[in-house]
Amino acid sequence: MTTDHEHITVYKGNIVDSPSMEELRTLENGYLVVNGDRVIGTYATLPEEYKGCAITDYGHRIILPGFVDLHFHAPQFANRGLGLDKELLPWLEEYTFPEESKFKDLSYAKEIYPQVVHALWKNGTTRSVIFGSVHKESTEFLLDLFIDAGLGAFVGKVNMDRNCPEFIVEDSDQSLSETLEIIEKYADQSDLVRPILTPRFVPVCSTPLMEKLGAFARDHSVFVQSHISENQGEVDWVKELHPDSLDYASIYHDYGLFGHQPTIMAHCVFNTEKEIELMAKSGVYAAHCPHANYNLASGIMPVRNFLNKGVSVGLGTDVGAGHQVSIPKVMTAAVQASKIKWLESGKTLDPLKLSEVFYMGTKGGGRFFGKVGSFEADYAFDALVVDDRELGTLNLTLKERLERYLYIGDDRHIEKRYVAGKEVPEPKKLPDL
Amino acid sequence: MTTDHEHITVYKGNIVDSPSMEELRTLENGYLVVNGDRVIGTYATLPEEYKGCAITDYGHRIILPGFVDLHFHAPQFANRGLGLDKELLPWLEEYTFPEESKFKDLSYAKEIYPQVVHALWKNGTTRSVIFGSVHKESTEFLLDLFIDAGLGAFVGKVNMDRNCPEFIVEDSDQSLSETLEIIEKYADQSDLVRPILTPRFVPVCSTPLMEKLGAFARDHSVFVQSHISENQGEVDWVKELHPDSLDYASIYHDYGLFGHQPTIMAHCVFNTEKEIELMAKSGVYAAHCPHANYNLASGIMPVRNFLNKGVSVGLGTDVGAGHQVSIPKVMTAAVQASKIKWLESGKTLDPLKLSEVFYMGTKGGGRFFGKVGSFEADYAFDALVVDDRELGTLNLTLKERLERYLYIGDDRHIEKRYVAGKEVPEPKKLPDL
Numbered sequence: 026m027t028t029d030h031e032h033i034t035v036y037k038g039n040i041v042d043s044p045s046m047e048e049l050r051t052l053e054n055g056y057l058v059v060n061g062d063r064v065i066g067t068y069a070t071l072p073e074e075y076k077g078c079a080i081t082d083y084g085h086r087i088i089l090p091g092f093v094d095l096h097f098h099a100p101q102f103a104n105r106g107l108g109l110d111k112e113l114l115p116w117l118e119e120y121t122f123p124e125e126s127k128f129k130d131l132s133y134a135k136e137i138y139p140q141v142v143h144a145l146w147k148n149g150t151t152r153s154v155i156f157g158s159v160h161k162e163s164t165e166f167l168l169d170l171f172i173d174a175g176l177g178a179f180v181g182k183v184n185m186d187r188n189c190p191e192f193i194v195e196d197s198d199q200s201l202s203e204t205l206e207i208i209e210k211y212a213d214q215s216d217l218v219r220p221i222l223t224p225r226f227v228p229v230c231s232t233p234l235m236e237k238l239g240a241f242a243r244d245h246s247v248f249v250q251s252h253i254s255e256n257q258g259e260v261d262w263v264k265e266l267h268p269d270s271l272d273y274a275s276i277y278h279d280y281g282l283f284g285h286q287p288t289i290m291a292h293c294v295f296n297t298e299k300e301i302e303l304m305a306k307s308g309v310y311a312a313h314c315p316h317a318n319y320n321l322a323s324g325i326m327p328v329r330n331f332l333n334k335g336v337s338v339g340l341g342t343d344v345g346a347g348h349q350v351s352i353p354k355v356m357t358a359a360v361q362a363s364k365i366k367w368l369e370s371g372k373t374l375d376p377l378k379l380s381e382v383f384y385m386g387t388k389g390g391g392r393f394f395g396k397v398g399s400f401e402a403d404y405a406f407d408a409l410v411v412d413d414r415e416l417g418t419l420n421l422t423l424k425e426r427l428e429r430y431l432y433i434g435d436d437r438h439i440e441k442r443y444v445a446g447k448e449v450p451e452p453k454k455l456p457d458l
Numbered sequence: 459m460t461t462d463h464e465h466i467t468v469y470k471g472n473i474v475d476s477p478s479m480e481e482l483r484t485l486e487n488g489y490l491v492v493n494g495d496r497v498i499g500t501y502a503t504l505p506e507e508y509k510g511c512a513i514t515d516y517g518h519r520i521i522l523p524g525f526v527d528l529h530f531h532a533p534q535f536a537n538r539g540l541g542l543d544k545e546l547l548p549w550l551e552e553y554t555f556p557e558e559s560k561f562k563d564l565s566y567a568k569e570i571y572p573q574v575v576h577a578l579w580k581n582g583t584t585r586s587v588i589f590g591s592v593h594k595e596s597t598e599f600l601l602d603l604f605i606d607a608g609l610g611a612f613v614g615k616v617n618m619d620r621n622c623p624e625f626i627v628e629d630s631d632q633s634l635s636e637t638l639e640i641i642e643k644y645a646d647q648s649d650l651v652r653p654i655l656t657p658r659f660v661p662v663c664s665t666p667l668m669e670k671l672g673a674f675a676r677d678h679s680v681f682v683q684s685h686i687s688e689n690q691g692e693v694d695w696v697k698e699l700h701p702d703s704l705d706y707a708s709i710y711h712d713y714g715l716f717g718h719q720p721t722i723m724a725h726c727v728f729n730t731e732k733e734i735e736l737m738a739k740s741g742v743y744a745a746h747c748p749h750a751n752y753n754l755a756s757g758i759m760p761v762r763n764f765l766n767k768g769v770s771v772g773l774g775t776d777v778g779a780g781h782q783v784s785i786p787k788v789m790t791a792a793v794q795a796s797k798i799k800w801l802e803s804g805k806t807l808d809p810l811k812l813s814e815v816f817y818m819g820t821k822g823g824g825r826f827f828g829k830v831g832s833f834e835a836d837y838a839f840d841a842l843v844v845d846d847r848e849l850g851t852l853n854l855t856l857k858e859r860l861e862r863y864l865y866i867g868d869d870r871h872i873e874k875r876y877v878a879g880k881e882v883p884e885p886k887k888l889p890d891l
Contacts, residue, residue, distance in 0.1 A: 107854075110811065322801065325798065348866050361753060364752055428540055429539040429540055432539030
């Protein structure tokens with residue numbers, strides 16, 4: 026192995042990751058060797074060749090991969106924990122669209138978006154996939170903020186040109202041209218932060234708009250995110266709007282927005298077996314957002330069914346329909362929801378294990394970013410250093426310490442955050458009011 | 459009104475409480491007048507007669523009633539957030555009973571129980587109803603700790619004399635005699651802290667034991683707590699053990715343990731209509747523990763059905779089956795669970811509103827303690843002072859501020875805790891390990 030020892034750092038501590046859904050690896054008092062932005066490997070004993078390298082000793086602390094959030098609406102941040110008394114469609118109309126429309130003014134984005142980036146940092150979310158609003162300037166400001174912070178993100182300007190209030194609906198041509206401008210401007214600005222195509226969901230996107238966005242995705246190799254089958258009312262509406270289409274998924278598919286480029290679909294509560302198979306075949310990721318699905322009374326995604334059929338599933342906070350920015354809180358909610366689904370399914374869909382949701386919230390979502398989310402060789406060194414002593418860890422195994430931290434820990438227990446080999450300092454947050 | 463002005467304190471701030479399930483009262487920049495341990499009233503303008511009294515001005519902060527937790531297992535504290543991969547009966551056998559058996563040694567109680575009392579204090583739980591273990595000495599230590607801390611509590615030595623492992627099963631006579639000793643010793647020691655009869659649940663209590671505990675309850679006017687219909691396996695087991703009984707509730711009822719004295723039954727996931735009617739008629743409280751019911755894959759209590767039939771419902775964290783000590787986290791989980799139940803019931807059981815669960819976690823459970831849980835005249839002044847500025851409260855109404863604090867706030871936002879008129883200082887917690 027030829028490595029430039031100047032760029033090598035060795036981290037010592039209690040190392041946890043999950044290279045696969047089935048495997049939770051734990052290594053007590055182990056060594057994690059990093060070359061620049063990439064992991065070389067994890068070792069119980071430090072190999073001879075690295076003995077001259079700088080060692081950062083994190084002692085009793087846990088070193089785990091940074092959390093990955095596959096679904097987050099930045100312009101809904103100021104609404105989190107409010108107005109959760111409605112289902113999806115009236116909730117969008119009455120609370121969400123009015124709030125998002127404020128981002129027409131860059132000055133409002135300058136007030137809110139630094140708080141978003143700070144909250145992600147604070148909660149250990151090192152990579153996230155973000156919906157912006159329809160507004161180009163504010164969305165560009167958000168891209169800039171992520172670049173400055175050193176956190177990984179895909180950020181999308183939302184497209185929506187029909188069936189929404191006048192104060193927020195877009196002109197189709199302008200929606201397309203502004204999207205293209207952002208894509209071109211940010212295509213090569215950062216290894217960590219990239220634009221993503223973001224047609225909001227079928228009901229608010231005209232077919233010509235979807236068709237042209239599909240062509241953009243193909244021509245510019247841009248990734249795609251959207252929503253699918255979150256709420257029964259939405260599913261019924263899509264059927265009304267597209268009576269001749271086979272199903273919800275096939276509408277996206279027909280316009281080149283369903284896995285032709287790497288694609289995330291959020292929610293997936295009501296997909297048919299055929300749609301799930303299409304997702305698996307097309308490599309479309311599902312973003313499971315249990316808190317949001319509870320809060321908007323949507324239902325529970327049958328995650329086990331998606332896993333059984335080979336769909337890649339990651340986790341999403343879905344702020345603001347989800348109230349908490351924390352991915353560990355989504356992991357534990359996902360386990361809880363799966364237990365109810367297990368009962369509902371007559372005990373046919375096995376509950377999710379904590380190790381499985383830990384995978385989903387690290388490598389499972391991380392794969393959307395490339396080699397991200399575990400400490401295997403050649404993976405980006407995205408990591409959190411957690412001091413869990415306050416949680417009472419005497420006599421616990423490392424696996425139990427992880428479990429307890431995920432269930433009852435919070436941002437106070439995270440001491441350090443690394444993205445692609447670099448420690449990420451606290452980003453600027455606006456002064457408290 | 460004759461009041462001794464020396465004992466009057468006026469608190470100024472943004473006051474919230476719910477005198478009934480239907481009413482969330484908010485009073486911005488109002489005055490809360492307290493005489494000793496009791497509330498005199500809340501006022502938009504300070505009445506003339508109190509103008510000479512000392513005013514504690516909490517400015518922009520929210521003043522709300524302290525939280526009430528109707529169901530908490532103190533000796534499971536060290537297990538919270540661990541071993542949540544089983545249903546109730548194997549979970550008791552494999553994780554819970556072994557942990558509880560450690561409280562045979564008072565020294566273990568001295569390690570863990572101060573952390574319990576500290577955690578309740580930290581999370582703003584000013585009154586709680588607590589299961590101890592079967593051990594007299596440790597349970598008395600816990601009663602003493604609550605008395606020293608100045609927090610309100612009912613604390614019960616558990617009774618269980620059949621169907622549990624040898625290392626924890628009790629001799630029936632000793633179970634009874636030790637219970638009686640505790641009752642006599644603590645009957646008049648404190649206005650805030652009292653013993654409570656705690657037959658664990660039917661499957662582990664012999665009929666002679668239940669019969670004699672029922673007689674204790676009657677003879678000594680002691681309150682009662684137990685579990686009912688948490689998990690399908692448990693319900694089936696009870697039917698096997700008592701094939702001639704009408705139902706689970708009637709077993710307790712037959713032995714004088716079902717509302718003959720004020721009684722709490724935790725969980726109530728699978729009760730029949732007849733049982734629910736008996737609860738309503740007998741004034742038995744239901745402790746709703748949604749986190750625990752998720753974690754042990756029990757199901758969701760149809761709370762709306764209980765409310766419709768007139769049962770008093772409060773909230774419980776049910777630590778350690780519930781992982782979080784926080785009642786606001788139970789409130790939001792209760793709203794979420796009720797939305798899934800709404801879907802499951804074909805939209806017949808309306809979701810709980812936040813104002814309803816706020817009532818349950820304050821006055822709804824507080825009623826078990828007497829006049830506790832709101833700021834009406836003659837109620838105990840149990841209160842929290844919350845500084846929510848960090849949560850972004852500009853332009854929010856007081857109701858929205860409460861909503862947001864309950865959804866996304868935590869112990870960091872609680873600045874002061876009062877119980878029965880006195881500020882409660884931070885209790886001693888063992889040094890971190």
